[in-house]
Amino acid sequence: MTSLERVERPAAWAEPPAPVRFILDSWTIAEGELRKLRHDPTELLTRAVQPLLWLLIFGQVIGSTRAIPTGSLDYNDFLAPGILAQSALFSAIFFGIAVIWERDLGVLHKYLVSPAARSALVTGKALAGGLRALVQATMVYALALVMGVHLRLDPLSIIGVCLVVVIGSAAFATFSLVIACLVRTRERFMGIGQILTMPLFFASSAIYPISIMPGWLKVIAQGNPLTYQVDALRGLMVQGSVESFPLGLDFAVLIVSTVILIVIAARLYPRLAQ
Amino acid sequence: MPPAISTQELTRRFDALTAVDALTLEVEAGEVFGLLGPNGAGKSTTIKMLITLLPPSGGTASVAGYDIRREPRLVRRSIGYVPQLLSSDGALSARENLMTSARLYHLPGPDQRTRIDEALEFMGLESSADRLVRTFSGGMIRRLEIAQAMLHRPEVLFLDEPTVGLDPTARRAVWGHIRGLRQAEGTTILLTTHYMDEAAELCGRVGFMHLGKLVALGTPAELSAQAGPGKSLDDAFSYFTGSELSEAGEQGGQYRDVARTRRTARRLG
Secondary structure (H helix, E strand, O other): OOOOOOOOOOOOOOOOOHHHHHHHHHHHHHHHHHHHHHHOOHHHHHHOHHHHHHHHHHHHHHHHHOOOOOOOOOHHHHHHHHHHHHHHHHHHOOHHHHHHHHHHHOHHHHHHHOOOOHHHHHHHHHHHHHHHHHHHHHHHHHHHHHOOOOEOOOHHHHHHHHHHHHHHHHHHHHHHHHHHHHHOOHHHHHHHHHHHHHHHHHOOOOOOOHHHOOHHHHHHHHOOHHHHHHHHHHHHHEOOOOOOOOHHHHHHHHHHHHHHHHHHHHHHHHHHHO | OOOOEEEEEEEEEEOOEEEEEEEEEEEOOOOEEEEEOOOOOOHHHHHHHHOOOOOOOEEEEEEOOEEOOOOHHHHHHHEEEEOOOOOOOOOOEHHHHHHHHHHHOOOOHHHHHHHHHHHHHHOOOHHHOOOEHHHOOHHHHHHHHHHHHHOOOOOEEEEEOOOOOOOHHHHHHHHHHHHHHHHHHOOEEEEEOOOHHHHHHHOOEEEEEEOOEEEEEEOHHHHHHHHOOOOOHHHHHHHHHOOOOOOOOOOOOOHHHHHHHHHHHHHHO
16 A cells, blocks of 8 residues: 655754765764763773783894894884784774674664664764774874884874874774674674684784785785785884885775775664664 | 554564564554563564664555655654663763764754753753763663653654563653653654553553554553453453463564563663
């Protein structure tokens, strides 16, 4: 039957046009996430411990062997951007667990019943995932300074680093969201999260240059967005470092990956509430 | 007045299971309607379709005059929903929760603060507005959730088991607020519940669902009378939905759902 006639009613209040709503709604979601961090920053602070260990212990030990060819760079200079990318990755990749938690609680259902576009809900989450990583960036910078890493401290480089960190983490947080939508339970998610992080990390130029990888791993590394994030960070963060790819390509890969992942996540997101 | 909710042959299948089987139902504007039935009867699946969280396998439905398939965004703009689970974010304060909703519904800027203050006052939460919700009692969380779902003055409010896990005093307080809302705003309310006293107390009409089908429809008094002289709505429940426990049809009775409901109940209690 098609007798479900639509009753025309004057809208109770005017809404901004769709593109404006998209931006406002994304920000509303992201801001909510950031407020939660402000109420309880424990998680962020504990996540800062890991890069500390990598830089202080791994960096010192491996650096002293001079086993990894890093050209004219000191190993610590080479490592610092890689560890920044790694710590941002490790925290972003478990972002999905919070979404599964929201699903189990019912918070997610409420957002999906609101008029906000699914893509805006996902973009807001991605943005929050990206902005969180700035805290880690600050930690790594502070530590790197203390350790005498030759950081570039001009404002332009720092802005560049912030952008790369936010976009890269947004990409991995969205990737995590996609996985959460597919597996739907915390138990399965934890398993898959563990399986994914190590290959992403080792098949990138985070702790050794691509040039020393075996051929098959080089191919994988060149398809890994983390490689481009590390590459851009290395160029922007450390004095005298040489990038493997043009900075424009690094940004392009990160932005395109983020957009593709957001599109996929926006399609899958409603499945979580079914 | 056109009906607030209208479904025609609304159907949802999950693989071999037909959770909602050709449901045809009309809920009048301003009515408090109760959808009752055992676990797995199809109540929650029906609600999920009406609030556009789950696409139907067949049939049509409209909510507040909008087609749930063709105009999902307009449906969402016109409804409020309080899930059975906890929907307020415990890591935010009550005011922050409300502010998020006000913004997602794009309430006009100057109205946002007024509406939020009104909602807090109406639900008796004004003195706890800036506390984190995870420090709230179960009854307070429910009241906040209802306030949040009502912030944009929806035409239709969906309440899925609104008082599950609450103590008798908190239940009565929630009932009072639901009745007050209907009087103050004329909101149409569709609720599901397992408590027959709640249905008899709040609902103008109730429908019994069993194995995905609507098996009885009427006022609580009419349905009680149909079960026999001197019978209650509890008796009517058993009379219409049968006493046998169906194993095959128990979709909402799965282990995971039970665990979840109990967890909710524990957090609320």
